[in-house]
Amino acid sequence: MEVRQLKTFMSIVKLGNFSQAAQHLGYTQSTVTTHIQLLEKELSTVLFERFGHQLMLTADGERLYDYAERITKLAEDAKNELDHFDVPRGPLLIGMPESLCVYYLTDLLKEYASLYPDVELKLKFGISSDFRFLLRKNMMDLAFFLEKNLHDADLVGKFLWPEPxxxxxxxxxxxxxxxxxxxxxxxxxxxxxxxxxxxxxxxxxxxxxxxxxxxxxxxxxxxxxxxxxxxxxxxxxxxxxxxxxxxxxxxxxxxxxxxxxxxxTMNAYLVYHKEKWLSQAIRAFMKLIQERLLK
Incomplete structure (x- = not known):
């Protein structure tokens, strides 16, 4: 049983199907299917069953999910505890509207990638409603919102600028x-x-x-x-x-x-979940935003 297999399993549960989980994780759908097959073989059980077009957890799948959450959280905590905190590294997934990326953030993203080559930077274009879902599922680290105001109790939003x-x-x-x-x-x-x-x-x-x-x-x-x-x-x-x-x-x-x-007129915000652990990669990105765009 590997942590990556458990993460694949959790992504399928959160997103509701194999194809969306594959897209989110950057895997082919066959890789996602293989991860689940290996888990089921090792555990001698079936984790998912289909009712029409709906994918549902079996009773054993529900029990495994509780363990998977704890195991992946412990693995992340161990990595954070033992890693070099002063060097930004690891994955960083940021959601943003295309308009902000193309017309404000291109140079900043290029500079960030140059400064921190050990960070696996990934971008996802979309809208705030999609980003809310992913932030709440801990499947996205940061997101840029274009909205009138931000009132979500479980999200932290840094006001950036008014956007005419x-x-x-x-x-x-x-x-x-x-x-x-x-x-x-x-x-x-x-x-x-x-x-x-x-x-x-x-x-x-x-x-x-x-x-x-x-x-x-x-x-x-x-x-x-x-x-x-x-x-x-x-x-x-x-x-x-x-x-x-x-x-x-x-x-x-x-x-x-x-x-x-x-x-x-909208307002641009940089948003993260209030319970998100802010890694050095996240903190370095937020610092660069502050230095380059909020002078």
């Missing part, structure tokens, strides 16, 4: 000629959004729902560059942080509308 967000379109769009634009002007328009769950998208969608305004079409696109290309071609409007469209606004290929609706 604007309604963006092509200069030839009919609304670009308006002195100002409010919610009712979006009736019958095509809106191009990032993935569902984005905080600034949620603010605009709530305003549309409250005013009973219905766009003609809503397109959901995960890639920021594709969204900008669609908007520049005149397909519709989008809502994005100004940092994402800084170059296009300066070049005149996109314009920010004079928005009279609810404030879209």
């Amino acid at each position: 967000v604007a309604l963006i379109t092509a200069p030839g769009h009919v609304l670009a000629k308006r002195g100002w634009v409010d919610v009712k002007d979006l009736k019958g328009q095509t809106l191009i959004f990032t993935e569902s769950g984005s905080s600034y998208r949620a603010v605009l969608e709530a305003a549309l729902a409250k005013a009973a305004v219905h766009p003609r079409t809503v397109l959901e696109i995960c890639q920021l560059q594709t969204i900008k290309q669609f908007v520049m071609s005149g397909i519709g409007l989008t809502v994005l942080p100004l940092a994402v469209v800084k170059e296009e606004l300066a070049a005149g290929s996109l314009v920010a509308l004079s928005w009279q609706g609810p404030d879209l």
